Amino acid sequence: MSARPRPLMAALALAAATSLALGAAPAVSAAAPVTKAQDPKGHDFPHPDLQKTYEATKKYKSEQAAIDDGYLRTDDCVEDPKLGGMGYHYVKPANVGSTDPTKPAAVLYAPNHKTGKRELVAVEWVVPNTGQPRPRIFDRGFDGPFDFEPVGPHYSLHAWIFKKNPKGVFTPYNPRVHCTPCTEKHEKP
Numbered sequence: 001m002s003a004r005p006r007p008l009m010a011a012l013a014l015a016a017a018t019s020l021a022l023g024a025a026p027a028v029s030a031a032a033p034v035t036k037a038q039d040p041k042g043h044d045f046p047h048p049d050l051q052k053t054y055e056a057t058k059k060y061k062s063e064q065a066a067i068d069d070g071y072l073r074t075d076d077c078v079e080d081p082k083l084g085g086m087g088y089h090y091v092k093p094a095n096v097g098s099t100d101p102t103k104p105a106a107v108l109y110a111p112n113h114k115t116g117k118r119e120l121v122a123v124e125w126v127v128p129n130t131g132q133p134r135p136r137i138f139d140r141g142f143d144g145p146f147d148f149e150p151v152g153p154h155y156s157l158h159a160w161i162f163k164k165n166p167k168g169v170f171t172p173y174n175p176r177v178h179c180t181p182c183t184e185k186h187e188k189p
């Protein structure tokens with residue numbers, strides 16, 4: 001469990017090993033949502049392109065599918081006692097720098113205290129800051145820039161499309177996500 005404001009710190013060792021700079025320490029986003037899209041399953045996304053993200057990433061509800069597709073597993077769960085959690089960041093180095101709705105740099109998992117397993121809760125885009133204008137996706141700018149060693153300057157954007165975030169789809173921390181270990185073995189009723 002981690003209370004530091006660097007959500008991808010767990011991934012930094014992996015990024016250093018692959019010679020990539022990535023990470024995030026987002027501030028809370030306050031931008032208003034744009035037009036909404038609702039699919040037949042009841043997902044209410046604040047931007048229609050989030051449906052593309054959902055369709056491209058729903059296969060990662062299986063943690064193994066994410067790993068098989070190149071997302072590097074981490075074992076450091078990110079949580080801030082005041083803001084909530086982000087969970088575990090699984091990073092795909094090939095997607096760092098992407099603003100394609102279907103290619104997030106990270107998929108985020110949180111402990112499911114009913115099953116004792118990790119469940120997919122969100123996705124995140126990470127773009128190194130190389131002097132370009134603030135990246136945009138879903139009609140909004142990324143959070144940042146942030147500059148942490150050894151990450152370097154970067155921007156990030158979270159999208160809570162698998163677990164509702166009462167603070168907003170694009171808010172980095174979710175007060176409903178907690179990293180506390182699942183100590184009890186839960187059985188189905």
